[in-house]
Amino acid sequence: xxxxxxxxxxxxxxxxxxxxxxxxxxxxxxxxxxxxxxxxxxxxxxxxxxxxxxxxxxxxxxxxxxxxxxxxxxxxxxxxxxxxxxxxxxxxxxxxxxxxxxxxxxxxxxxxxxxxxxxxxxxxxxxxxxxxxxxxxxxxxxxxxxxxxxxxxxxxxxxxxxxxxxxxxxxxxxxxxxxxxxxxxxxxxx
Numbered sequence: 001x002x003x004x005x006x007x008x009x010x011x012x013x014x015x016x017x018x019x020x021x022x023x024x025x026x027x028x029x030x031x032x033x034x035x036x037x038x039x040x041x042x043x044x045x046x047x048x049x050x051x052x053x054x055x056x057x058x059x060x061x062x063x064x065x066x067x068x069x070x071x072x073x074x075x076x077x078x079x080x081x082x083x084x085x086x087x088x089x090x091x092x093x094x095x096x097x098x099x100x101x102x103x104x105x106x107x108x109x110x111x112x113x114x115x116x117x118x119x120x121x122x123x124x125x126x127x128x129x130x131x132x133x134x135x136x137x138x139x140x141x142x143x144x145x146x147x148x149x150x151x152x153x154x155x156x157x158x159x160x161x162x163x164x165x166x167x168x169x170x171x172x173x174x175x176x177x178x179x180x181x182x183x184x185x186x187x188x189x190x
């Protein structure tokens with residue numbers, strides 16, 4: 001069914017390229033099909049003044065949850081709450097986020113070492129690294145290395161949040177530079 005939905009949405013979107021509702025529907029189908037780059041691309045085409053923006057923001061939150069970008073999902077939930085208040089749709093994604101965070105934490109190893117956290121970080125698995133560094137900070141709250149690494153990871157995630165609002169050539173250049181450094185970091189440690 002997803003393949004048929006994907007084909008139908010692609011065809012409809014091709015015939016109605018200006019429809020923001022169609023862009024949100026495309027993003028939703030892409031998300032269900034685990035086509036995350038296409039999902040993000042469809043969402044980036046939305047105008048924040050559009051009537052479909054609210055639905056698109058929900059899809060964006062779910063995308064960040066599925067990608068494991070929990071802090072970015074929390075930021076978008078906060079943005080939603082400031083704009084629209086709380087409703088059933090928001091409660092559903094909040095529960096999804098809570099469940100994913102709980103699952104991640106239970107998957108974390110019982111014994112946490114700085115080496116393990118560093119390996120996750122170097123491989124680009126920043127959410128997993130963040131969880132481990134936070135556990136290490138609970139054991140050693142004065143450790144400056146752990147504090148700095150947590151700040152660095154959160155900074156990268158906030159940088160990712162800014163990418164959605166990227167409209168200038170310089171902004172795109174910075175985005176591509178971060179992307180390239182992430183790929184290089186992953187290649188050297190795989």
